[in-house]
Amino acid sequence: xxxxxxxxxxxxxxxxxxxxxxxxxxxxxxxxxxxxxxxxxxxxxxxxxxxxxxxxxxxxxxxxxxxxxxxxxxxxxxxxxxxxxxxxxxxxxxxxxxxxxxxxxxxx
Amino acid sequence: xxxxxxxxxxxxxxxxxxxxxxxxxxxxxxxxxxxxxxxxxxxxxxxxxxxxxxxxxxxxxxxxxxxxxxxxxxxxxxxxxxxxxxxxxxxxxxxxxxxxxxxxxxxxxxxxxxxxxxxxxxxxx
Numbered sequence: 149x150x151x152x153x154x155x156x157x158x159x160x161x162x163x164x165x166x167x168x169x170x171x172x173x174x175x176x177x178x179x180x181x182x183x184x185x186x187x188x189x190x191x192x193x194x195x196x197x198x199x200x201x202x203x204x205x206x207x208x209x210x211x212x213x214x215x216x217x218x219x220x221x222x223x224x225x226x227x228x229x230x231x232x233x234x235x236x237x238x239x240x241x242x243x244x245x246x247x248x249x250x251x252x253x254x255x256x
Numbered sequence: 257x258x259x260x261x262x263x264x265x266x267x268x269x270x271x272x273x274x275x276x277x278x279x280x281x282x283x284x285x286x287x288x289x290x291x292x293x294x295x296x297x298x299x300x301x302x303x304x305x306x307x308x309x310x311x312x313x314x315x316x317x318x319x320x321x322x323x324x325x326x327x328x329x330x331x332x333x334x335x336x337x338x339x340x341x342x343x344x345x346x347x348x349x350x351x352x353x354x355x356x357x358x359x360x361x362x363x364x365x366x367x368x369x370x371x372x373x374x375x376x377x378x379x380x381x
Binding site for chain 2: 191196247
Protein backbone atom coordinates (compact mmCIF):
# COMPACT_ATOMS: atom_id res chain seq x y z
CA UNK A 149 0.00 0.00 0.00
CA UNK A 150 1.15 3.52 -0.84
CA UNK A 151 2.20 5.87 1.96
CA UNK A 152 1.13 8.79 -0.24
CA UNK A 153 -2.57 9.27 -0.91
CA UNK A 154 -3.96 10.89 -4.03
CA UNK A 155 -7.53 11.30 -5.25
CA UNK A 156 -8.13 8.73 -8.00
CA UNK A 157 -9.60 11.21 -10.47
CA UNK A 158 -10.38 14.88 -10.96
CA UNK A 159 -11.86 16.84 -13.83
CA UNK A 160 -11.31 20.39 -14.94
CA UNK A 161 -12.89 22.58 -17.57
CA UNK A 162 -10.64 23.74 -20.38
CA UNK A 163 -8.78 26.88 -19.29
CA UNK A 164 -9.67 26.52 -15.63
CA UNK A 165 -7.49 25.70 -12.64
CA UNK A 166 -7.19 22.34 -10.91
CA UNK A 167 -5.26 21.31 -7.81
CA UNK A 168 -4.07 17.74 -7.31
CA UNK A 169 -3.13 16.78 -3.78
CA UNK A 170 -0.79 14.21 -2.26
CA UNK A 171 -1.07 13.42 1.45
CA UNK A 172 1.35 11.55 3.63
CA UNK A 173 3.44 11.84 6.78
CA UNK A 174 6.68 11.97 4.82
CA UNK A 175 5.53 15.21 3.15
CA UNK A 176 6.00 16.94 6.53
CA UNK A 177 9.73 16.26 6.32
CA UNK A 178 10.58 15.83 2.66
CA UNK A 179 9.88 17.63 -0.58
CA UNK A 180 7.72 16.03 -3.23
CA UNK A 181 8.18 15.64 -6.95
CA UNK A 182 5.43 15.33 -9.53
CA UNK A 183 5.26 13.29 -12.72
CA UNK A 184 2.87 13.32 -15.66
CA UNK A 185 2.16 10.13 -17.55
CA UNK A 186 0.17 9.84 -20.74
CA UNK A 187 -1.09 6.48 -22.04
CA UNK A 188 1.68 4.31 -23.42
CA UNK A 189 4.40 6.76 -22.43
CA UNK A 190 7.03 6.94 -19.72
CA UNK A 191 6.41 9.38 -16.88
CA UNK A 192 7.68 12.93 -17.30
CA UNK A 193 9.11 15.01 -14.46
CA UNK A 194 7.00 18.13 -13.95
CA UNK A 195 7.88 19.64 -10.57
CA UNK A 196 10.46 18.95 -7.90
CA UNK A 197 11.45 20.44 -4.58
CA UNK A 198 10.34 23.91 -3.61
CA UNK A 199 8.62 24.48 -6.96
CA UNK A 200 11.27 23.84 -9.58
CA UNK A 201 10.39 22.92 -13.13
CA UNK A 202 12.70 21.19 -15.61
CA UNK A 203 13.40 23.04 -18.80
CA UNK A 204 10.48 22.71 -21.21
CA UNK A 205 7.74 22.23 -18.62
CA UNK A 206 5.13 24.98 -19.03
CA UNK A 207 4.78 27.47 -16.18
CA UNK A 208 1.08 26.66 -15.82
CA UNK A 209 2.31 23.76 -13.67
CA UNK A 210 3.28 24.71 -10.13
CA UNK A 211 3.87 22.95 -6.84
CA UNK A 212 3.40 23.77 -3.19
CA UNK A 213 3.36 22.06 0.17
CA UNK A 214 1.76 22.58 3.57
CA UNK A 215 1.86 20.22 6.51
CA UNK A 216 1.38 16.68 5.28
CA UNK A 217 0.02 17.70 1.87
CA UNK A 218 1.83 18.49 -1.36
CA UNK A 219 -0.11 20.00 -4.22
CA UNK A 220 0.28 20.29 -7.96
CA UNK A 221 -1.69 23.10 -9.57
CA UNK A 222 -2.48 23.40 -13.24
CA UNK A 223 -3.48 26.98 -14.01
CA UNK A 224 -5.33 27.29 -17.29
CA UNK A 225 -5.64 23.58 -18.07
CA UNK A 226 -5.14 22.53 -21.70
CA UNK A 227 -6.47 19.49 -23.50
CA UNK A 228 -2.91 18.17 -23.63
CA UNK A 229 -2.83 18.08 -19.82
CA UNK A 230 -5.19 15.11 -19.73
CA UNK A 231 -3.03 12.43 -18.13
CA UNK A 232 -2.22 10.56 -14.94
CA UNK A 233 -0.26 12.48 -12.32
CA UNK A 234 1.90 10.90 -9.66
CA UNK A 235 3.55 12.43 -6.63
CA UNK A 236 6.68 11.01 -5.06
CA UNK A 237 8.63 11.61 -1.88
CA UNK A 238 10.87 9.76 0.48
CA UNK A 239 9.08 7.16 2.54
CA UNK A 240 8.89 7.09 6.32
CA UNK A 241 11.96 4.83 6.47
CA UNK A 242 14.01 7.26 4.42
CA UNK A 243 14.05 5.23 1.22
CA UNK A 244 14.39 7.66 -1.66
CA UNK A 245 11.12 7.11 -3.48
CA UNK A 246 7.58 6.16 -2.75
CA UNK A 247 4.85 7.08 -5.20
CA UNK A 248 1.29 8.13 -4.71
CA UNK A 249 -1.42 6.03 -6.26
CA UNK A 250 -1.91 8.54 -9.06
CA UNK A 251 -4.64 10.98 -10.10
CA UNK A 252 -6.30 10.82 -13.48
CA UNK A 253 -7.02 14.32 -14.78
CA UNK A 254 -9.76 14.77 -17.33
CA UNK A 255 -10.04 18.07 -19.20
CA UNK A 256 -13.64 18.78 -20.14
CA UNK B 257 20.47 15.31 -25.05
CA UNK B 258 20.13 12.69 -22.33
CA UNK B 259 18.74 9.36 -23.52
CA UNK B 260 18.26 6.06 -21.73
CA UNK B 261 17.83 2.98 -23.90
CA UNK B 262 16.87 -0.27 -22.27
CA UNK B 263 16.52 -3.87 -23.35
CA UNK B 264 15.95 -7.36 -22.02
CA UNK B 265 13.76 -10.43 -22.24
CA UNK B 266 10.06 -9.64 -22.36
CA UNK B 267 8.57 -13.05 -21.56
CA UNK B 268 9.60 -15.16 -18.59
CA UNK B 269 8.30 -18.26 -16.86
CA UNK B 270 7.66 -18.32 -13.11
CA UNK B 271 10.84 -18.85 -11.05
CA UNK B 272 13.10 -17.47 -13.80
CA UNK B 273 15.31 -14.41 -13.40
CA UNK B 274 14.42 -11.10 -15.00
CA UNK B 275 17.39 -9.35 -16.56
CA UNK B 276 17.34 -5.83 -18.02
CA UNK B 277 20.09 -3.46 -19.10
CA UNK B 278 20.00 0.28 -19.67
CA UNK B 279 22.50 2.30 -21.69
CA UNK B 280 22.98 5.98 -20.91
CA UNK B 281 23.73 8.51 -23.63
CA UNK B 282 24.44 12.21 -23.29
CA UNK B 283 25.14 12.29 -19.56
CA UNK B 284 28.26 11.63 -17.51
CA UNK B 285 27.55 8.33 -15.80
CA UNK B 286 29.46 9.23 -12.66
CA UNK B 287 27.46 12.34 -11.77
CA UNK B 288 24.07 10.78 -11.13
CA UNK B 289 22.09 7.95 -9.59
CA UNK B 290 20.55 5.22 -11.71
CA UNK B 291 17.23 3.61 -10.90
CA UNK B 292 14.68 1.04 -11.92
CA UNK B 293 10.97 1.72 -11.54
CA UNK B 294 8.16 -0.62 -12.55
CA UNK B 295 4.47 -0.29 -13.32
CA UNK B 296 2.08 -3.25 -13.45
CA UNK B 297 -0.50 -2.98 -16.23
CA UNK B 298 -3.14 -0.42 -15.29
CA UNK B 299 -1.53 0.31 -11.93
CA UNK B 300 0.81 2.81 -10.33
CA UNK B 301 4.57 3.21 -10.10
CA UNK B 302 6.88 1.27 -7.80
CA UNK B 303 10.51 2.13 -7.19
CA UNK B 304 12.74 -0.95 -7.32
CA UNK B 305 16.18 0.38 -6.49
CA UNK B 306 19.08 2.66 -7.28
CA UNK B 307 22.79 2.35 -7.91
CA UNK B 308 25.17 5.24 -7.54
CA UNK B 309 28.37 6.10 -9.30
CA UNK B 310 30.44 4.19 -6.77
CA UNK B 311 28.36 1.05 -7.18
CA UNK B 312 26.51 1.56 -3.92
CA UNK B 313 22.94 0.29 -4.01
CA UNK B 314 19.63 0.89 -2.27
CA UNK B 315 16.68 -1.39 -2.84
CA UNK B 316 12.99 -1.27 -2.09
CA UNK B 317 12.64 -3.37 1.08
CA UNK B 318 9.72 -5.27 -0.44
CA UNK B 319 11.97 -6.55 -3.26
CA UNK B 320 15.38 -6.47 -1.63
CA UNK B 321 15.79 -10.23 -1.26
CA UNK B 322 15.37 -10.77 -5.02
CA UNK B 323 17.00 -7.68 -6.55
CA UNK B 324 20.54 -7.13 -7.74
CA UNK B 325 21.64 -3.99 -9.55
CA UNK B 326 25.03 -3.57 -11.17
CA UNK B 327 26.81 -1.14 -13.44
CA UNK B 328 29.47 -1.11 -16.14
CA UNK B 329 30.91 2.40 -16.13
CA UNK B 330 33.13 1.64 -19.11
CA UNK B 331 30.00 1.14 -21.21
CA UNK B 332 27.76 3.69 -19.44
CA UNK B 333 25.32 0.90 -18.65
CA UNK B 334 23.52 -0.39 -15.60
CA UNK B 335 21.49 -3.53 -15.09
CA UNK B 336 18.70 -5.09 -13.07
CA UNK B 337 18.28 -8.70 -12.07
CA UNK B 338 15.13 -9.86 -10.29
CA UNK B 339 15.12 -13.50 -9.28
CA UNK B 340 12.31 -15.98 -8.77
CA UNK B 341 9.74 -13.99 -10.70
CA UNK B 342 6.02 -14.64 -10.43
CA UNK B 343 2.99 -13.26 -12.26
CA UNK B 344 2.99 -10.40 -9.75
CA UNK B 345 6.23 -9.17 -11.33
CA UNK B 346 4.52 -8.60 -14.67
CA UNK B 347 5.01 -4.91 -15.37
CA UNK B 348 6.57 -2.27 -17.55
CA UNK B 349 10.08 -1.71 -16.21
CA UNK B 350 11.71 1.69 -16.61
CA UNK B 351 15.32 2.69 -16.16
CA UNK B 352 15.55 6.19 -14.77
CA UNK B 353 18.20 8.75 -13.93
CA UNK B 354 17.94 10.63 -10.66
CA UNK B 355 19.83 13.49 -9.09
CA UNK B 356 19.94 15.63 -6.01
CA UNK B 357 19.25 19.28 -5.54
CA UNK B 358 20.14 21.01 -2.28
CA UNK B 359 18.61 24.32 -1.23
CA UNK B 360 20.85 24.60 1.83
CA UNK B 361 23.07 22.31 3.92
CA UNK B 362 20.15 20.39 5.34
CA UNK B 363 17.37 20.71 2.78
CA UNK B 364 17.24 18.94 -0.51
CA UNK B 365 15.41 16.57 -2.78
CA UNK B 366 16.18 13.61 -4.96
CA UNK B 367 14.09 13.29 -8.11
CA UNK B 368 13.76 11.16 -11.22
CA UNK B 369 14.48 13.33 -14.23
CA UNK B 370 15.07 11.16 -17.29
CA UNK B 371 13.22 7.93 -18.04
CA UNK B 372 13.88 5.13 -20.48
CA UNK B 373 11.19 4.01 -22.91
CA UNK B 374 10.08 1.10 -20.74
CA UNK B 375 10.15 -2.66 -21.28
CA UNK B 376 7.08 -4.81 -20.77
CA UNK B 377 8.04 -7.96 -18.93
CA UNK B 378 5.38 -10.64 -18.75
CA UNK B 379 5.66 -13.61 -16.43
CA UNK B 380 3.52 -16.51 -17.56
CA UNK B 381 3.75 -20.26 -17.63
